Amino acid sequence: METYVLTINGTNLHVTASPDESLLSVLRDRLDLTGTKYGCGEGQCAACTVLLDGKPIHSCLTPVSAAATKNITTIEGLETNGTLSPVQQAFVEEGAFQCGYCTSGMVLRATALLRETPHPTEDQIVTYMNGNICRCGVYPRILAAVQRASGSPAKAGGQ
Ligand code: FES
Numbered sequence: 100m101e102t103y104v105l106t107i108n109g110t111n112l113h114v115t116a117s118p119d120e121s122l123l124s125v126l127r128d129r130l131d132l133t134g135t136k137y138g139c140g141e142g143q144c145a146a147c148t149v150l151l152d153g154k155p156i157h158s159c160l161t162p163v164s165a166a167a168t169k170n171i172t173t174i175e176g177l178e179t180n181g182t183l184s185p186v187q188q189a190f191v192e193e194g195a196f197q198c199g200y201c202t203s204g205m206v207l208r209a210t211a212l213l214r215e216t217p218h219p220t221e222d223q224i225v226t227y228m229n230g231n232i233c234r235c236g237v238y239p240r241i242l243a244a245v246q247r248a249s250g251s252p253a254k255a256g257g258q
């Protein structure tokens with residue numbers, strides 16, 4: 100076991116874990132940051148997405164040792180003093196979730212997209228979000244939410 104200082108949502112947190120323990124496990128089971136979801140555990144669904152230095156990664160496949168020197172952003176870190184981030188707010192306004200299991204991963208990936216490309220085309224959104232799976236199939240609403248957050252007019256008629 101090793102002791103790591105993880106910078107999570109701007110706060111340094113100490114955690115003791117095995118170097119190969121997944122970041123997902125550390126977040127959920129050791130730090131009680133349960134907004135990050137366990138889906139497949141195999142890199143296939145992206146429910147476990149967090150940002151490392153602003154880049155979306157699968158926390159289920161990332162050992163905690165690889166995250167120790169990076170800035171980690173989880174869904175808990177997006178709001179500011181109780182105010183949702185623009186992407187979170189757009190997801191609420193578009194009703195872009197059903198069960199909500201994929202939502203934190205979707206929101207974080209969309210956040211990374213809009214930081215890289217503030218006004219993406221529909222094709223750019225679909226391509227960037229492609230690896231994030233929604234078993235409830237609310238993709239049209241998710242697309243509309245990302246468009247809303249980008250300031251583009253959302254298409255009517257989402258699921
Ligand atoms: S839980 Fe990490 S990709 Fe599915």
Ligand code: FES
Binds near residue numbers: 196197201232234235
């Ligand atoms: S809202 Fe249920 S998995 Fe996406």
